[in-house]
Amino acid sequence: MKRLLVLEEDTACQRLLTETFSPTFDISFQDGRDALKSAKSKQYDAVIFDMASGATGVMELLKSFKTAMPNTPVIVTSRSETTELVVKTIKLGAYDFITKPYSLARVHHLIKQALEERSQKNEIDYLRHEQDAVYDFSRIVAESPAMKAILKNLEKFSKTEGTILMTGETGTGKSFLSGSIHFNSPRREKPFVKVNCANIPETLLESELFGHEKGAFTGADKVRIGRFEQAHGGTLFLDEIGEMGLSLQAKMLRILEDKAFERVGGNQTIHSDVRVIAATNRNLLQLVSEGTFREDLYYRINVLNLSLPPLRARRECLESLTSMLLVKICRSLGKKPLTITSAAMDVITSHEWPGNIRQLANTLERAVILEEGPMIQADSLLSPDSSLPRPKAVGRLYTPPTSLEEKEKEMIRETLAECLWIQKDAAQRLGISPRALNYKIKKFGITHPRWRKHRAQDGLPG
Numbered sequence: 001m002k003r004l005l006v007l008e009e010d011t012a013c014q015r016l017l018t019e020t021f022s023p024t025f026d027i028s029f030q031d032g033r034d035a036l037k038s039a040k041s042k043q044y045d046a047v048i049f050d051m052a053s054g055a056t057g058v059m060e061l062l063k064s065f066k067t068a069m070p071n072t073p074v075i076v077t078s079r080s081e082t083t084e085l086v087v088k089t090i091k092l093g094a095y096d097f098i099t100k101p102y103s104l105a106r107v108h109h110l111i112k113q114a115l116e117e118r119s120q121k122n123e124i125d126y127l128r129h130e131q132d133a134v135y136d137f138s139r140i141v142a143e144s145p146a147m148k149a150i151l152k153n154l155e156k157f158s159k160t161e162g163t164i165l166m167t168g169e170t171g172t173g174k175s176f177l178s179g180s181i182h183f184n185s186p187r188r189e190k191p192f193v194k195v196n197c198a199n200i201p202e203t204l205l206e207s208e209l210f211g212h213e214k215g216a217f218t219g220a221d222k223v224r225i226g227r228f229e230q231a232h233g234g235t236l237f238l239d240e241i242g243e244m245g246l247s248l249q250a251k252m253l254r255i256l257e258d259k260a261f262e263r264v265g266g267n268q269t270i271h272s273d274v275r276v277i278a279a280t281n282r283n284l285l286q287l288v289s290e291g292t293f294r295e296d297l298y299y300r301i302n303v304l305n306l307s308l309p310p311l312r313a314r315r316e317c318l319e320s321l322t323s324m325l326l327v328k329i330c331r332s333l334g335k336k337p338l339t340i341t342s343a344a345m346d347v348i349t350s351h352e353w354p355g356n357i358r359q360l361a362n363t364l365e366r367a368v369i370l371e372e373g374p375m376i377q378a379d380s381l382l383s384p385d386s387s388l389p390r391p392k393a394v395g396r397l398y399t400p401p402t403s404l405e406e407k408e409k410e411m412i413r414e415t416l417a418e419c420l421w422i423q424k425d426a427a428q429r430l431g432i433s434p435r436a437l438n439y440k441i442k443k444f445g446i447t448h449p450r451w452r453k454h455r456a457q458d459g460l461p462g
Contacts, residue, residue: 001026002045002115007035008077009052013100017048020104021111032061039068046111049094051078051085059092066093073114077102135183141321144314146431150306157304158184163256165301166279168308171358174279175239177308182235187275190234193227198240206248207264210255216265226263228255228272235275241301242282242293249294256300276301311353311360312411313431318349321360326376329365338368340376347378350407352414409444412437421448 004025073095211226287293367380419425
């Protein structure tokens with residue numbers, strides 16, 4: 001039951017307040033300094049403070065109350081009401097001021113409103129703290145050299161205003177990292193708006209980004225504010241920008257250069273101060289050469305570049321990522337935190353994860369739902385209906401490589417096979433140079449018949 005502290009000397013008022021609040025509050029009636037001592041030793045949800053109860057030094061007493069209970073709403077009551085008195089009490093931290101005789105219904109409403117506002121404020125403060133924790137650079141999993149280098153660049157980029165282009169396979173964390181940049185930037189107090197260009201039909205994407213005027217097209221029955229206006233002062237994340245059509249790319253180029261645009265069907269120029277972070281899993285230079293992506297737009301968005309490595313190129317991160325994701329998943333599902341067996345961890349570290357972090361998270365979520373014990377077993381990851389493609393296995397048994405070198409050799413062979421044994425493509429997928437891959441191939445004695453055939457012209461090992 002909530003606790004209400006009342007500083008009120010009038011016995012008639014005490015009786016009426018008791019009748020009004022006793023069903024929902026534990027009421028304590030006290031005088032002046034005794035009430036202050038009680039406030040310091042007990043936690044009250046609200047206070048009704050009559051100015052007559054403090055007598056001498058009433059303003060100092062009110063000030064002391066707010067110092068002792070800064071988050072507790074105080075409703076001040078008084079038989080006299082002057083502008084100076086009201087202003088002074090509000091400045092000292094009172095939630096509201098009511099003149100006697102007052103309506104008990106109004107007092108009840110004010111306390112209910114004050115408690116709701118405090119609850120909302122606490123929730124916002126909690127979410128803001130959680131947000132800060134989520135996007136804290138020190139909490140981003142970066143065990144591999146590639147991710148450590150990217151994290152350094154993220155911190156540098158977050159302090160600037162330059163347009164950023166993020167590239168990388170689907171599921172590598174482009175959306176999350178864009179949030180990390182925004183919430184660690186000078187724009188963090190302003191909006192962070194996301195748009196997935198691949199999820200919106202081309203005919204509607206222009207309206208989504210720039211808004212439209214009433215009557216601009218069939219169904220446009222009112223003015224609509226676009227994402228660029230919504231993100232004014234903040235950051236706009238454009239995911240899958242490679243899917244954007246050529247006609248819209250021209251308008252994108254203008255707003256990036258001039259920070260100005262017109263709504264669909266309108267002729268009024270609108271200015272919007274927005275930082276753009278673009279992302280794609282496609283090769284934009286290839287799209288440029290094919291004529292489906294504007295070269296000038298490519299160079300305009302590619303001011304600061306981040307190329308995110310796939311999970312198979314940052315295997316050092318897998319164990320930490322798995323632990324972090326398990327905590328998050330168990331919390332969201334309302335389950336006690338689960339750990340993972342070494343056998344299950346071997347399955348995770350031996351898999352290629354073509355869907356990257358998104359696939360890993362989905363697989364772990366399924367395992368958490370299926371698992372009845374305190375630890376994730378390998379069977380929960382390798383069940384027949386699991387979305388996880390099986391690694392090389394016999395039935396449900398899987399024997400992982402026994403050393404780091406064997407794991408590395410297996411990873412290189414599987415990547416080469418996926419790339420039809422084309423060394424240049426395999427090196428790109430592994431995130432290393434062709435020369436480094438050539439060295440590894442010779443070191444592990446990896447061979448393939450087609451290499452002998454093309455050895456002279458391709459420079460590949462035999």
